[in-house]
Amino acid sequence: MSMAKQPPIFPNVQGFLHGGDYNPDQWLAYPDVLERDMELMREAKWNVVSLGIFSWVSLEPEEGVFTFDWLDEAVERLTNAGVRILLATPSGARPAWMSAKYPEVLRVAPDGRRNLHGGRHNHCYTSPVYREKVRIINQKLAERYAHHPGVIGWHVSNEYGGECHCPLCQQAFREWLKRKYQTLDALNHAWWTPFWSHTYTDWSQIESPMPHGEMSIHGLNLDWKRFVTHQTVDFCRHEMAPLKEVNPKLPVTTNFMGTYPGLNYWRFRDVLDIISWDSYPRWHTHETLEPEAVHTAMVHDLNRSILKKPFLLMESTPSVTNWQAVSKQKRPGVHTLVSLQAVAHGADSVQYFQWRKSRGSCEKFHGAVVDHVGHANTRVFRDVQAVGEMLERLAPVAGAEVQADAAVIFDWENRWALEDAKGPRNVGLHYEETVVRHYAALWRMGVPMDVIDEEQPLDGYKLVVAPMLYMVRPGVAERMKAFVEAGGTLVLTYWSGIVDENDLVFLGGFPGPLRELAGVWAEEIDALYDGERVPVSAAQGNPLGLAGRYEARELCEVIHLEGAEPIALYDGEYYAGMPAATVHRVGNGTVYYVAARLDQGFMNEFFSRVADQVQLRRALDAELPDGVSAMVRSGDGVEYVFLMNFTPAPREVKLDGKTYTPLFGEAPNAGMVRLSGYGVSVLERPAL
Known part of the structure; x- marks a missing residue:
């Protein structure tokens, strides 16, 4: 079924964005550098910058004294060079005068x-x-630039994170709790505070978790x-208010x-207009790129799934980081490959930190398009230039969507609760790793997936995979039951249905509200x-x-059948002969329960059979070689198939008999596509 493309993320920008962080405020004493930047950006095929991140002291060097001249010049210079601007608010780092006075x-x-x-x-x-x-x-920035033709959007702050335990936050936390629970009795019950005699008798007694205070109340x-x-x-909403008021x-x-x-x-889903993220995998930590490629693909899908539309790759490095344990250079071909991976999974941009390496401070050796040498004659610059040229050729792909009829659940609140559980393995329950392993089994088959949290609607999917759904919040079990009864297939695992939204254990047996559904x-x-x-x-x-025969490690749940039937059995320990995986028919659908952390051999075989059974859509109706991934974006009657080789050795991919037109990479020959080591091919075909 063909779908229409999404309208451009920015109404006045067609095709892909290619660019990244630009910090002219660091180079105001070097006017020749700023002039040279425009020439180099044209060579690098840049068409967008994130401008003004961390620039507060350059905009307001003293309280109430504003200096916009340098930013005016930068905006005009970029606009005249045909480079669009995502203008940043500077709240990511405040000036020293503010810290001293307030x-x-x-x-x-x-x-x-x-x-x-x-x-x-x-x-x-x-x-x-x-x-x-x-x-x-x-407000000052909005009044000055919100209607400037070169400014296409706002980049609010930078990588929000961290927490504050000051008296103001303590009081705000108490007020938040009052709105949520209304009474101390309700809070004490939800937190199970009679444990260790921790019952609160006044709101003022509540403090945030601290290592020298309370940390035992989950x-x-x-x-x-x-x-x-x-x-x-x-x-974030407060930051946005003056921006939206002006434009x-x-x-x-x-x-x-x-x-x-x-x-x-x-x-943030109901606040932001666009989702964007910063991608910094540790490439080259294994013989192939596949382990990092799988995780990165999952996070791309997560960001696309939040608003169910194309997202922005806001930051990546064209070469290295400087903060990882080992700052490994990308090998030849890898920058193009991983940039196209983002596009394949729904990104309508490839952007970098940073344009030019700083002369000093803690990121002076972080990768950049322009090295300290200051010219374009470097391998990294040529790699970036090649990506820019490639994105120009692939401009018709921008706005195309990913049609996914499978979803994997990765849930933040579930992770918070699970990682605080104190058992059964305090050396690591490995929630995120577990989700990635389930995602990987389908990724290797070229199955497009959404990555959602447990509160999202399930209708429209054929398969939903919910690894280690330890916390089941209100309404989740009911939605899952309705999904299965209507014909959906649900995969649940060990250590699911253990606690409610307050981290209180379900009474009456596990997997709690999922017990009847799982059988x-x-x-x-x-x-x-x-x-x-x-x-x-x-x-x-x-x-x-x-x-097959398989192995379980780390966690083995001892389960009894209540309507389900076994598909795998334990062969060892006191639970030998008991079910290790089951299937349960419910209404028109099916629930699988995998009771142990089984090896990749089981995962691959199990998900291959399930994918065939529910007739999951694949990017390519053919077997993919080891280390090769396939993804597809669709729109306006056309499908764009991305074939990506995450190994250093060449691979050949057999096509499925459909009519393909090459857009990038080697053309098909006799029904085959050859991918060089770290190679990528983009093919166009008519949509069904």
């Missing part, structure tokens, strides 16, 4: 000490002073994390940090030491046709 703007750490001036995001989101200073500078820990997200989103049509984004654990990015009762869970394995084999005559 110490309340500085954060208080979990140990109760107020930070000194320094770093970035070292500010309190609750502080009325900081909020007012942000409002003033944002409901408190969970609600604090929710509050931090709430306060950050509220601050409500100018779209706003802020850059996320992958699966950063400190914020639930889904809570099993989980009596207990066996945690294994690292290196321990329990053998598992396919159940004879199982309906999926599994036939």
Whole structure:
């Protein structure tokens, strides 16, 4: 089924954005450098910059004294050069004069000490002073630039993160709790505070979790994390208000940090116009790029899924980082490959940190398009230039959507609760790794997927995979039941349905509200030491046709059948002969329950059978070689197929008999596409 393309993210921009962070305020003493930048940007095929990030002191060197001349010149220079501008608000780092005059703007750490001036995001989101200073500078920027023809959108702050434990935040937390629970009795029950005699008798007794104070009440820990997200989103909304007042049509984004654990990015969904994120995988940590490629693909899909439309790759490095344990250079071909991976999964931009390497401070050796040598005759510059040329050729792909009839659940609140559980494995429950392993099994088959949280609608999917859904919030079980009864297929795993939204254990047996749906009762869970394995084999005559022998590690749940039938059995330990995986028919649909952390052999075989059974859409109806990924974007009667080789060795991909036109990379020959090491090919075909 063909769909229409999404309209351009920015109404006056056709095709892809290619550019990144530009910091002319660092080079005001070097006018020749600023002039040279425009020439080099044209050579690099840049058409957009994020301008003014961390520039507050250059805009307001003294309180109430504003200096916009340098920014006026930069905006005009860029506009005249045909480079569009995502204008940043500077709240990511405040000037020293503000910290000195208004110490309340500085954060208080979990140990109760107020930070000194320094770093970035070292500010309190609750502080009325900081909020007012942000409002003033944002109002000034909006009044001056919101209708400038070169400015296409706002880049609000930079990589929101962190928390503050100051008295202002403590009081705001208590007020947030009052709105949520209404009474202390309700809060004490939700937090199960009679444990260790921790019952609160006055709201003033409640404090944020601190290492020298209270950290044993899991409901408190969970609600604090929710509050931090709430306060950050509220601050973002506060930042946006003056921008939208001046020009409500100018779209706003802020850059996320992958699966950063400190914020639930889904809570920004109703605030931002555009989702964007900063991608910094550790390429070349394995013999192939596949392990990092799988995780990166999942995060691309997550960001696309938040608004269900194309997103922006806001930052990546054209070469290296300088903050990872080892700053490994991308090998030849890899920059094009991983840039196109973002496009394949729904990005309508490829952008970098940074344009030009700084002369000093902590990021002077972070990768950049222009090295300290200052000219275009470098491998990295040529790689960036090649990506810019490639994006110009692929301009028709911009706006095309990803049609996914499978979804994998990655849920921040579930992770917070699960990682605070104190058992069954305090050396690591590995939630994110577990989600990636489930995602990877379908990724290797070229199955387009959405990555959603547990509160999202499930209709429209054929398959939903919910690994380790430890916390089941209200309405989730009901939506899952309706999804399955209507014909959907649901995959659940061990350590699911354990607690409710307050981190209170479900009474009456696990997997709690999912028990009837799964058709099993989980009596207990066996945690294994690292290196321990329990053998598992396919159940004879199982309906999926599994036939292998497998191994379980780390977690083995002991389950009893309550309507489900086994598809795999334990062959060892005291639970030998008991189900290790089951299937349960419910209404017109199917629920699978995988009771142990099984090896990749099981995952690949299991998901291959399930994908065939539910007839999942694949990017290419053909087997993919090891290390090769396939993705497809669709729109206006055309499908764009991306074939990507994440190994250093050449690969050949057999096509599926459809008519393909090459847009990038080697053309098909005799029904085959050859991919060089780290090679990529983009093919066009008519949509069905």
